[in-house]
Amino acid sequence: MNNYDDLRETPTGSAEIFRGKILTLTVDTVRLPDGREATREVVHHNGAVGMVALDDHGDVYLVRQWRHAPGVALLEIPAGAISRGEEAEHCARRELAEEAGLVPRRLDRLTTMYSAPGYVGEAIHLYLARDLVPEQAQGDDDENVQVERMTLEEALAACRDGRICDGKSIAALMLARDFLLAE
Numbered sequence: 416m417n418n419y420d421d422l423r424e425t426p427t428g429s430a431e432i433f434r435g436k437i438l439t440l441t442v443d444t445v446r447l448p449d450g451r452e453a454t455r456e457v458v459h460h461n462g463a464v465g466m467v468a469l470d471d472h473g474d475v476y477l478v479r480q481w482r483h484a485p486g487v488a489l490l491e492i493p494a495g496a497i498s499r500g501e502e503a504e505h506c507a508r509r510e511l512a513e514e515a516g517l518v519p520r521r522l523d524r525l526t527t528m529y530s531a532p533g534y535v536g537e538a539i540h541l542y543l544a545r546d547l548v549p550e551q552a553q554g555d556d557d558e559n560v561q562v563e564r565m566t567l568e569e570a571l572a573a574c575r576d577g578r579i580c581d582g583k584s585i586a587a588l589m590l591a592r593d594f595l596l597a598e
């Protein structure tokens with residue numbers, strides 16, 4: 416198996432530019448395979464999870480929330496940041512309860528993805544959550560979410576027509592469809 420060492424960039428230095436609540440920004444110096452040096456701006460993040468919450472009727476639970484960076488309210492799968500030291504699966508269960516008021520008895524891993532690997536190290540772990548049990552939602556103090564339900568097919572159509580335009584949600588919904596078809 417090729418480990419692609421001929422593409423490897425070797426870090427030679429790093430300067431922290433910003434440290435916030437959920438991310439850190441560094442400017443790193445790297446040595447390229449041909450010996451030249453270059454800089455890389457990197458956003459460091461603990462990672463995140465996203466869940467396709469599918470009930471016994473074939474409906475998925477989505478959340479609509481304001482996203483400050485793009486300046487719009489987006490329709491997304493329930494998701495959230497992994498706390499330092501937290502396991503991804505534990506985070507998935509916690510976030511689904513917080514955002515949608517649901518606890519999954521079954522959680523299947525779909526994949527791990529990088530949404531913007533050119534400058535962000537955040538890995539997003541995607542799951543299919545089933546056998547859902549209602550629980551009182553207790554979201555974060557700084558979050559306002561509206562839970563919406565639609566069939567998986569309607570959600571996939573929303574991905575195609577642009578009503579769902581969040582990358583992790585599109586990937587997770589399509590992977591969930593494929594996972595279910597393969598069962």
